[in-house]
Amino acid sequence: MTANQNLFLRNLWYYALPGGRLKPGAMVAKTLLGEPVLLARSKTGEVFALRDICPHRAVPLTCGRFDGDEVECCYHGWRFDSTGRCTAIPSLVEGQDLDLSRFRVKQYPVREVQGNIWIYMAADNASQPNMDIPLVPYFGGDRSYQLVETVHFPCYVDHAVVGLMDPAHGPFVHRAWWWRSGGKTLFEKAKSFEPLPYGFAMSKHTLLKKSHGYRLLGGGMPEVEIAFHLPSVRIEYITTGQHTVCNLTAVTPISETETEVNSTFYWTLPWLTLAKPILRPLVRAFINQDQALVAKQQEGLKHNPKLLLIKDADTQALWYYQLKTEFARAVAENRPFINPIKKQVLRWRS
Ligand code: FES
Ligand SMILES: [Fe+2]
Numbered sequence: 001m002t003a004n005q006n007l008f009l010r011n012l013w014y015y016a017l018p019g020g021r022l023k024p025g026a027m028v029a030k031t032l033l034g035e036p037v038l039l040a041r042s043k044t045g046e047v048f049a050l051r052d053i054c055p056h057r058a059v060p061l062t063c064g065r066f067d068g069d070e071v072e073c074c075y076h077g078w079r080f081d082s083t084g085r086c087t088a089i090p091s092l093v094e095g096q097d098l099d100l101s102r103f104r105v106k107q108y109p110v111r112e113v114q115g116n117i118w119i120y121m122a123a124d125n126a127s128q129p130n131m132d133i134p135l136v137p138y139f140g141g142d143r144s145y146q147l148v149e150t151v152h153f154p155c156y157v158d159h160a161v162v163g164l165m166d167p168a169h170g171p172f173v174h175r176a177w178w179w180r181s182g183g184k185t186l187f188e189k190a191k192s193f194e195p196l197p198y199g200f201a202m203s204k205h206t207l208l209k210k211s212h213g214y215r216l217l218g219g220g221m222p223e224v225e226i227a228f229h230l231p232s233v234r235i236e237y238i239t240t241g242q243h244t245v246c247n248l249t250a251v252t253p254i255s256e257t258e259t260e261v262n263s264t265f266y267w268t269l270p271w272l273t274l275a276k277p278i279l280r281p282l283v284r285a286f287i288n289q290d291q292a293l294v295a296k297q298q299e300g301l302k303h304n305p306k307l308l309l310i311k312d313a314d315t316q317a318l319w320y321y322q323l324k325t326e327f328a329r330a331v332a333e334n335r336p337f338i339n340p341i342k343k344q345v346l347r348w349r350s
Contacts, residue, residue, distance in 0.1 A: 008033045008157065008253050009324060010123035011331050012231045013133050015250030015262055016110065017117045018148040022047060025068035029060060031254050033121050036060060037108065040082070043068030047117050048082040049108040055086075061105070080105050115144025116248070116264060123331055131198060134229040136246035136266050137237045145248075145264035146273055147280060151287045152260055155294045157253040159301070160261060161232045161320055163290050164249060168313040168350050173289050186349040193316075195341040198327070199229040200319055204237075217269070218242040228316070230323055243268045263287055312346040 014032060017039055022028060027040035029052055036052035038061050052060045054073040064074035070087060071080045079088040084105035092098060109120035109129050114136060120129040135141065153160045163169070171186060192203040204225040207214070214222045219242025227235045232251035238244065246266040254260050263283065272279065309318050322340045330337040 007256055008121070009231045009327055009331075010121055011127050012121060012327075013111070013118045013129065013131070014121050014231060014252050015116060015233065016049070016119040016252070018150070018262060018264065019047070019112050019115045019117050019144065020148070022117065025066065027062055027066040027071065029062035032119060033253050034255050035121075037119070038062050038071065039110070039117065039119075040066055040071065042082060046082070047110050047112050049110045049119055050080065050082075050084050051106040051108075053105070054078060055103050055105055078103070083107050113141050114139060114248075114264075114266070115148075116250075116262075134227070134233045134235060134248070136235055136248050137225070138239070138244050139246060139266045143266065145266055147265040147276060147283065149263050149280065149283050149287055150260060151263075151284070151291050152254070152258060153291050153294045154257065155259055155298055155301075156256055157232060157251060157259045158320075158324075159294055159297060160251045160259040160290075162317045163294055163297075164234060164251065164261070165228060165316050165320065166313070167316065167348055169293070170350050173293050174286060188347065188349050190345055190347045192343070192345050193341070194343045195339045196227060196229065197339070198337065199227060199233075199323065200316075200339075200341045201225060201227040214238070214240070216272075217245065228320070230327055245269075245272075261287060261291075313348040313350075315344075315346050 016032060016037070017028070017030065022039060022041045024041050024045055025043045027038055030037050030039060038050045038052040039047065040049075041047050050061065050071070052062050054061055054075065056073065056078055057075055059073055059075045061071050061073055061080065065072045069081070072078070077088075077090040078086060081087050084107035086100040086103035089098065089100065089103075111118050111133055113133055118133050122128075167189070191205065193200055194203050202225065204223055207222045207224060210221065217238070217240040219240030222238050222240050225237045229235070234249045236247045238246070244267065247263060249261065249263040252260045252262070265283070319341050326340050327337055
């Protein structure tokens with residue numbers, strides 16, 4: 001299935017890959033927003049991304065070789081540097097002076113921050129990144145994640161995003177003794193939200209009750225802030241004064257029907273680093289609960305039903321759609337984005 005370009009928001013930074021999965025001198029093939037992309041890290045450590053199609057006869061460049069400096073196509077050995085410039089065509093003989101710069105592979109802007117590799121997916125060649133990459137608070141730009149889990153959801157990006165930001169599904173989908181006491185008890189919540197440049201945030205607030213998970217952080221009552229940034233990044237910040245934990249979960253469309261979810265964790269607790277072998281399966285189980293739900297949802301979605309959004313539990317989902325619509329319009333009309341979200345308190349039970 002070829003992805004329809006209009007299906008995905010453009011002119012935004014998308015999460016491409018956890019940096020630790022790309023060693024110096026290695027390259028990987030990935031489909032992102034329906035496009036074949038080669039991601040590579042030079043032997044000196046810089047990451048670059050090229051369209052994974054040889055301009056000669058369309059063989060994926062990732063089928064060839066990478067010497068840590070240049071990529072060589074496996075079909076006729078054409079070579080390309082990290083900017084996508086053709087540097088060699090082995091079949092040429094003395095006197096065949098071709099202008100190699102005519103044979104270019106598209107280069108994508110990429111950045112590596114906080115251990116994550118981001119790629120800018122432009123609407124056209126003229127568009128250049130002019131927005132910041134979402135960062136987790138408290139931790140510096142050079143600090144990498146301590147834990148990352150990657151899960152593929154069998155759905156279009158919107159269902160993964162809406163599922164991950166949905167405040168009302170927790171007690172039904174994520175039942176686990178270690179996460180929360182009280183079983184089926186639902187609590188009434190009232191949280192303040194505010195607009196961000198390209199999203200919105202549940203404003204920083206102090207929790208009134210400490211669940212099991214938070215008790216491990218020591219210190220006082222936890223302060224929490226949860227932000228959402230276009231296209232699909234959720235950042236949760238929790239601090240007790242004594243310790244801080246952040247989670248960045250990014251949702252990247254692979255195709256119309258497949259979406260990748262990367263969840264990264266940053267923390268200040270040394271013992272948590274030692275507990276990673278225990279923590280990893282818990283994190284994975286948690287994300288898999290969302291994934292299993294999305295898979296069930298696909299059964300119903302096959303019949304193209306009309307979906308409901310109810311106040312206030314689905315207001316964040318509604319905001320997501322509003323942000324998307326406005327962003328797509330702003331790009332199409334070549335004008336600045338105007339955030340449609342206003343400061344507001346949302347109430348729900350969960
Ligand atoms: S197809 Fe790549 S060099 Fe010919
Ligand atoms: Fe969930």
